[in-house]
Amino acid sequence: MSEGEMARLMEEVEEKKKLIANIRTKPWRMQRRLVVLKEAQEFVDKFEGALGKGKGRKWYAYKVMMMKKWIKFQRDFENFRTACIPWERKIKEVESHFGSSVASYFIFLRWMYGMNLVLFGLTFGLVVIPEVLMGLPYGSIPRKTVPRAEQDTAQDYSVLMDFNGYCKYSVLFYGYYNDQRTVGLLKFRLPLSYLMVGIGSFGYSLMLVIRTMAKNADVGGGDGEEGEFTFAWKMFTSWDYLIGNSETADNKYASITTSFKESIVDEQENQKDENIHLRRFLRVLANFLITCSLGGSGYLIYFVVKRSQEFANRTDLSWYEKNELEIIMSLLGLVCPPLFETIAELEDYHPRIALKWQLGRIFALFLGNLYTFLFALFDEVNTKLEEEESIKNASIWALKEYYANYSRMFNDTDTTPPPMNPADVIRGPCWETAVGIEFVKLTVSDIQVSYLTILIMDFARAVIVRFLNYCWCWDLEAGFPSYGEFDISGNVLGLVFNQGMIWMGAFYAPGLVGINVLRLLSSMYYQCWAVMATNVPHERVFKASKSNNFYMGLLLLILFLSLLPVVYTIMSLPPSFDCGPFSGKNKMYDVVMETIDLDLPAFMGTLFSYAANPGLIIPAVLLAIYYLNSTSEAYQNSNMELKKKMQMVSREGIFSIETPEMRSDPGWMIR
């Protein structure tokens, strides 16, 4: 054979070998593939001779097996990771029936639960456990014992429910903790740890919220869906071909239908064209009305607070006058949100945007409530601080008297008398514990109110509508009152404000975080059940905004608001003289100074005193902010550029989808 013919033959053999290797990727019928394969193999056998026919095959089979094992491992690991996320299936069920906006509330709830769990771990592990294990037991020192006067009623249910009695003198509250600088064998510095955990909780929450916001901003951001092929992808890729279970299939059908409905709503909003001027006028009118009502409620709260201060001086109050403040605040909280919603119908926004406006407005309303609560609390704290002075003097006097009595009774002035029975020592007012009790009572009543509301407004309503419908003149299910829809804005705000209360109160009541963890856990199950059993989907199902940064933004604001009171008390208010881990100090942060002086080497002390100079800190912080701002702007710009480039490339079709084989082989389409 000539050279040219040899070369051509080698080429053909190579081609046939490639064909054999790739024959499974060809979209032919199996019969045709088998036939073509046989021909190609015979050709190769004839002309290749004994050139290691079977050698490549074993290696290839081994490679394929390893790759399959790896893919299976990856799949199992992904399944395991998804299975570890708690309540995922519950939330997916809610999502498939009620849409992604309702599900976003539950995802937010789950995230909160995670954060609270970490805060609980910190508090419990670094403050409560050391005090319980290594500190003095109950009854050994005055701050840990119920006073003699209260001992009769200390076990009563009503007293315990008010968090007095045994509850008050337990690890739940600030007052129980001892101010010994170190406890136990390990020389654990409890007061320092208490302060650090308090500040660290805020630091951790801040870090977590900001990190979540940054992560959400990565994922697309923006309200609308920017994909090129939204509907096409939904239609052709939404079904999961791996589903083999009828219940899963049912959920999948529901979620696909809901998802289509959401996209249709989005699309219809884009297509609406209307009278711009009328719309603008109506929106301005609506905002004006709502600002008026917000101003009205603010003034009402101010007026009622002033009246309650007057009432504090009188003693002949009727039941209404005693509880006027709480009644007015609850009424406002119940009446205003539906009022805002009705006025907002004038505005005619996309449901997602309308939800944001509603959230913002109710937030402004609730800030009024918060302001009143803090106002009342600070009043109480100031009164207690004044009381302290007189009680301090009284208790020192009582101790002197006790010693005098003792030595007189036993005619002995040399031996030291045993210490006074802890229950008899005159106790200071301990304003921190009082504040802690207020927060705990508020949280507990909040829990009770929210659970009752769900029970009555959703469950009882559903039961009545369902069963009374049989014997009622008009159709209860279609007309008034029908079944309730899930109130996203109310629930989200409830969660955000509750977390604010926890942040504020955790410093004065370490047990509060534990209570909150239990509350979130039971809430998840209770609300999931309530939603599935008693609510109907919104009339216009809408997609949650991709970023969910709006909830996070609210949370961040509340975090700052709750940080301020705590920082103020740590820096300015003197701690109680006889209760809590900072008793006896001038200011709470003196613990840190003490630690630096006594525990750290000398040069660290001087270093800190230089570094704590405001003239140094303020420029450094400003510089850092400026630097971070400019880098983030630069990243955003480069992101935009890359996105534009990608769009340009995809439009010019540089990606070719047909493989070369498909294009060169004319018979690739089966007839």
Place this chain on the structure above:
Amino acid sequence: MGNKQTIFTAQQLDAYQDCTYFTRKEILRLFYRYRDLAPQLVPLDYTNHPDVKLPYELIGSMPELKDNPFRQRIAEVFSEDGQGNMTLNDFLDMFSVLSEMAPRDLKAYYAFKIYDFNDDDFICKSDLEKTLNKLTRNELTEDEVRMVCEKVIDEADLDNDGRLSLEDFQHMIVRAPDFLRYRNSDT
């Protein structure tokens, strides 16, 4: 199982391994699944290529397919007679393409055929309407169905002939993030 099976000749098994994405063990396991659908119809000896076809009803009742809204189209696309009655070759072919080892282009090609209900090599409006109704179990109103189908044609039709050709479909599906995943149902 070992090496002592008598269902296929060694060459047959090797040929199947070359023509599908399955290993020897998987091919035998699939054969047993095929046989379990109708043990009296399927012989245990395939060395002389018996001509056995299982009717669509049996294929459609497999647990992997019975919940899939497109099972009838899948069976029709992969069967030789176009009616859904499958021989063993068709059966192996179908699962090979549906398996996770099959590449995206191959799946896209067959996906196009599956969604093309009237077999005219184009996905036209009526095909889209049928797909959508199967996906939502007829829960959407007629207006909504019409709107969605118009939007799909708007988005994906590149050559502006009012229907999707194979190129249009592939161009759109190749970019879809959800087309190929190794996890169980997300949304």
